[in-house]
Amino acid sequence: MDRIPILRMGEFLLVTIQVDMHDRLALSLQDDLTSMIEKTGARGVLIDISALEMVDSFIGRMIANISGMSRILDANTVLVGMRPAVAITLVELGLSLAGVQTALDVERGMARLRRAMAANGDDGGAPGATPHGHATNGEGADGGHQE
16 A cells, blocks of 8 residues: 655654545554654644645545644644645635645745744743753843843
8 A cells, every 4th residue: 555755854744645536545644643643743734745646525624634644743743835726626626625734835834833832932942941941050131131
């Protein structure tokens, strides 16, 4: 059975869908991706669908489900590379992809994931900060000294 590769890029997982999705492949991706989030502790998932010519209602729901499952596992999901025809089809099918963030391309999607991590107080391990973004040099967030 075919599998869609899931690549780890630091705190994020990258999924590039380069084949037309069928139902079994979509379900397999859902299982593989949730397992990888749990195994790696990934904080974000970027799904690139730029190679997809078509997305039907089942695949649209699977993307929304993957995003919801990722959120429950403490990972943000950004969908990138959606073709205009795919966007039109999703709207015509009445699928709003609630909870799914989108970006035009991988670069903008990664930036969106980084912003989401920063907004959640997780800076991804930058020097001088704890995993939750707190300063470790004795200074508060306003630059003043902490007691």
